[in-house]
Amino acid sequence: MGRAAAEPDASGPRPTAAARRVRLTFATALRDYGIYFALAGLVAYFSVAVPQFRSAENGLLILLQVSVIGIISIGMTFTILTAGIDLSVGSLLAVAGMLSGIFAQREPTILNVGLALALPIAVGIVGGALNGLVIAWAGVNPLIVTLGTLTAYRGFVVWYRVNPIYDLQPYYRVIGQGALGPVPIPVLILLLMAIAAGVVLNYTRFGRYVYVVGGNRDAARAAGISVPLMTFSVYVISGFCVGLAALIFTSRLMAAQAISGQGFELQAIAAAVVGGASLFGGRGRISNTIVGALIMGVLFNGLVMLNVPAPVQQMAIGVIIIAAVWLDGVLRQRR
Amino acid sequence: MQDVTKAFGTTVAVDAVDLDLAAGEVHALVGENGAGKSTLMRVLAGFYADYAGGIIIDGRPVRIGHPRQARALGIALVHQELSLVPELSVAENIFLGREPYSLVPGFISQRAAEAGARALCDGLGISLDPAARVLHLSVAERQLVEIAKGVSANPRVLILDEPTSSLTYQEVRELFRVVRSLASRGRAIVYISHKLDEIFAVADHVTVLRDGRRVATAPAARWTEASLVHAMVGRDLSSLFPRSPADPGPVRLEVRDLGCRAAFRAVSFQVRGGEVVGLYGLIGSGRTALAEALFGLGAADAGEIRVDGRRVTIGSPADAISHGIALTPEDRRRRGLIPMLSLRTNLSLRALPLLCRAGFVDGRRERSEVGRLIDALAIRAASQSVEVSTLSGGTQQKVVIGRWLMAPPRILILDEPTRGIDVGAKAEVHAIIDRLASDGMAVLLVSSELPEILGMSDRILVMRDGELAGEFRRGEVTEEGIMTVAAGVAAAGRPDV
Numbered sequence: 001m002g003r004a005a006a007e008p009d010a011s012g013p014r015p016t017a018a019a020r021r022v023r024l025t026f027a028t029a030l031r032d033y034g035i036y037f038a039l040a041g042l043v044a045y046f047s048v049a050v051p052q053f054r055s056a057e058n059g060l061l062i063l064l065q066v067s068v069i070g071i072i073s074i075g076m077t078f079t080i081l082t083a084g085i086d087l088s089v090g091s092l093l094a095v096a097g098m099l100s101g102i103f104a105q106r107e108p109t110i111l112n113v114g115l116a117l118a119l120p121i122a123v124g125i126v127g128g129a130l131n132g133l134v135i136a137w138a139g140v141n142p143l144i145v146t147l148g149t150l151t152a153y154r155g156f157v158v159w160y161r162v163n164p165i166y167d168l169q170p171y172y173r174v175i176g177q178g179a180l181g182p183v184p185i186p187v188l189i190l191l192l193m194a195i196a197a198g199v200v201l202n203y204t205r206f207g208r209y210v211y212v213v214g215g216n217r218d219a220a221r222a223a224g225i226s227v228p229l230m231t232f233s234v235y236v237i238s239g240f241c242v243g244l245a246a247l248i249f250t251s252r253l254m255a256a257q258a259i260s261g262q263g264f265e266l267q268a269i270a271a272a273v274v275g276g277a278s279l280f281g282g283r284g285r286i287s288n289t290i291v292g293a294l295i296m297g298v299l300f301n302g303l304v305m306l307n308v309p310a311p312v313q314q315m316a317i318g319v320i321i322i323a324a325v326w327l328d329g330v331l332r333q334r335r
Numbered sequence: 336m337q338d339v340t341k342a343f344g345t346t347v348a349v350d351a352v353d354l355d356l357a358a359g360e361v362h363a364l365v366g367e368n369g370a371g372k373s374t375l376m377r378v379l380a381g382f383y384a385d386y387a388g389g390i391i392i393d394g395r396p397v398r399i400g401h402p403r404q405a406r407a408l409g410i411a412l413v414h415q416e417l418s419l420v421p422e423l424s425v426a427e428n429i430f431l432g433r434e435p436y437s438l439v440p441g442f443i444s445q446r447a448a449e450a451g452a453r454a455l456c457d458g459l460g461i462s463l464d465p466a467a468r469v470l471h472l473s474v475a476e477r478q479l480v481e482i483a484k485g486v487s488a489n490p491r492v493l494i495l496d497e498p499t500s501s502l503t504y505q506e507v508r509e510l511f512r513v514v515r516s517l518a519s520r521g522r523a524i525v526y527i528s529h530k531l532d533e534i535f536a537v538a539d540h541v542t543v544l545r546d547g548r549r550v551a552t553a554p555a556a557r558w559t560e561a562s563l564v565h566a567m568v569g570r571d572l573s574s575l576f577p578r579s580p581a582d583p584g585p586v587r588l589e590v591r592d593l594g595c596r597a598a599f600r601a602v603s604f605q606v607r608g609g610e611v612v613g614l615y616g617l618i619g620s621g622r623t624a625l626a627e628a629l630f631g632l633g634a635a636d637a638g639e640i641r642v643d644g645r646r647v648t649i650g651s652p653a654d655a656i657s658h659g660i661a662l663t664p665e666d667r668r669r670r671g672l673i674p675m676l677s678l679r680t681n682l683s684l685r686a687l688p689l690l691c692r693a694g695f696v697d698g699r700r701e702r703s704e705v706g707r708l709i710d711a712l713a714i715r716a717a718s719q720s721v722e723v724s725t726l727s728g729g730t731q732q733k734v735v736i737g738r739w740l741m742a743p744p745r746i747l748i749l750d751e752p753t754r755g756i757d758v759g760a761k762a763e764v765h766a767i768i769d770r771l772a773s774d775g776m777a778v779l780l781v782s783s784e785l786p787e788i789l790g791m792s793d794r795i796l797v798m799r800d801g802e803l804a805g806e807f808r809r810g811e812v813t814e815e816g817i818m819t820v821a822a823g824v825a826a827a828g829r830p831d832v
Contacts, residue, residue: 203698204691204695205687205688205694206694208696211676212684215673215675216672216673219672220673221651222632222671223652223685223738225653226653278675282674282675282676283675
């Protein structure tokens with residue numbers, strides 16, 4: 001395109017260069033921070049419409065409700081950034097949760113407690129690594145692979161233990177239901193994970209390479225980056241997040257169920273996508289994903305308080321997701 | 336077109352341009368990348384509803400806000416990026432959007448389409464099977480289909496936007512014949528290009544655009560290459576190939592009997608530090624495969640590669656990089672740039688390990704190193720954080736080359752480094768190459784532009800059919816001499832002037 005006009009023109013129907021510049025910076029601000037405005041708008045609306053909404057407790061409640069999906073969506077952001085996707089997160093959560101529950105049920109010896117806490121994370125990592133191995137080195141499409149593992153992992157956990165485990169030891173409650181002062185532990189974990197992930201993506205070489213691999217795989221290879229290794233890593237990260245989320249989820253529920261986690265993958269993807277991540281890779285930020293999750297959390301919370309029936313809530317959230325992505329596309333065109 | 340202006344946001348692409356097109360005339364529209372040529376024509380073709388200024392056709396002022404309107408007025412645009420549907424046939428593509436209906440309402444008459452297509456092609460002197468799927472056609476043939484598509488609407492004005500970017504000598508001459516026959520039948524033809532020798536071969540009139548403004552219009556006969564470049568760029572032609580005398584140092588890269596299955600065999604040559612070795616070859620000669628084998632993008636299965644005297648195996652780009660070899664790819668968009676990432680990220684990619692401490696990127700160092708590189712390469716961009724997809728072709732090419740300069744390699748292979756960029760940016764890239772060589776880098780310049788090879792190389796290697804067919808020193812050979820060796824026959828020479 002041509003270079004900027006040398007001097008602003010006095011005559012003619014054209015807007016002045018200055019006016020154009022103002023409009024452009026506004027459009028850029030809207031594109032980069034639009035979801036923050038949207039979140040603020042939603043919070044403002046519900047604060048006015050529903051008095052119970054406007055309290056610190058409710059705020060923490062929303063964060064708590066969002067924490068499990070939020071942690072999963074952090075891992076999902078990594079895979080989406082590489083132009084991949086992880087559909088197996090819900091099923092993997094059930095597997096990890098079940099294995100954790102088995103040991104959480106037993107007498108609280110050091111070994112059992114240790115296993116109850118560490119096993120879900122280990123299972124998450126292994127599940128993610130399995131995805132990563134096939135995607136990175138067998139070169140199968142991530143959508144297909146994780147669709148397969150979604151089914152396989154679910155089948156596994158149902159086969160392994162179809163009946164839920166309810167009688168978990170009391171100590172197990174702490175992770176999902178405990179708090180540090182006023183802040184629930186899951187929220188703390190979500191915050192820590194978000195900060196860590198954000199730091200990795202923005203300030204480390206590894207994080208930079210994630211964007212590069214997603215942005216242009218051939219260019220990444222031509223620059224000497226090991227694309228298979230990077231691809232493998234993001235699925236391991238996703239699995240790790242799932243394991244952590246499984247621990248929190250099972251603890252909150254105080255039950256390990258084979259049917260847990262159904263539909264979580266779509267919610268996590270929605271959070272990332274509403275947050276502006278591109279499914280084609282190379283675009284997205286952790287902070288924005290968290291805001292995306294919060295938008296949906298706020299919507300859900302607010303609509304419940306307004307006594308909107310559940311199916312209508314779902315419709316509303318569905319429309320919001322579509323609108324958010326459409327808007328992001330529109331704002332990106334206007335340069 | 337009178338006083339036409341078009342802006343995108345704050346950028347004014349076309350600034351009060353006047354253009355007169357007469358029937359039966361080939362009018363060339365020339366300018367650097369970003370000068371506004373394509374934008375101006377897209378205004379005429381109805382792609383932009385929000386332009387300022389007037390368009391007058393046959394004396395009547397009109398306002399063209401939609402491509403369909405433009406088509407109805409008899410204006411056809413043949414795109415630079417081919418807009419054919421590969422899975423459909425030639426006939427189907429030609430009549431896309433205007434399919435002839437059969438007797439049954441709503442159904443398309445295949446026969447009518449094919450007959451129409453055949454008549455069209457015969458009229459143009461093109462021999463193509465209308466039922467053939469575009470998928471199976473060569474790039475040159477596809478270009479001809481595009482032109483047939485443009486002509487099929489029987490336009491008054493036919494606009495050709497950079498039609499020869501993927502064509503060979505012979506194919507270009509064929510194209511010129513078609514263009515001239517179309518002109519002789521009373522159409523006004525606009526020919527957009529930045530290839531100067533083509534302009535002189537085919538145009539009657541030439542208009543030069545620079546920075547969105549019309550600089551000059553004159554009959555082709557009144558321009559010389561130098562005056563044309565001067566109008567386009569505002570500078571002199573002499574600095575297009577700034578190659579200082581070479582001072583070759585030790586042998587950096589040595590290739591002995593290198594072969595790669597079907598692509599090439601028994602290739603041996605040396606590249607010394609401080610010299611620019613040009614590698615020329617026609618399509619199919621194996622020159623791209625050779626460059627890729629040296630960088631690990633393809634694997635050589637015979638012979639050896641030596642870097643600084645030591646034998647090395649190169650199986651991947653990471654291997655090549657570790658031995659100090661760098662390659663700027665031919666297709667910068669596919670292999671070079673990461674379009675949605677920033678200028679800074681693209682430039683610092685290669686050197687990132689060096690800018691890191693314990694896995695963390697040193698932001699301040701990165702910014703200052705990138706800033707240094709931007710100054711050294713005269714990269715014009717609003718800031719380090721702009722997306723590279725918004726930069727012009729010439730600037731993008733500088734980014735692709737620049738990426739390797741932060742941690743300079745010992746051996747730099749440039750594959751078509753000035754493909755598709757304008758004269759001004761070309762000169763700048765050449766100056767950079769010259770500077771690198773003078774600083775001691777061993778440079779292998781792979782190019783299909785003869786003037787570039789002749790102007791920049793200290794030694795020239797010519798490949799033909801997978802073998803090294805000739806080696807010349809600077810000044811020993813002419814364009815025709817190289818073509819003779821490369822094609823194995825007497826040179827076809829330039830398209831007739």
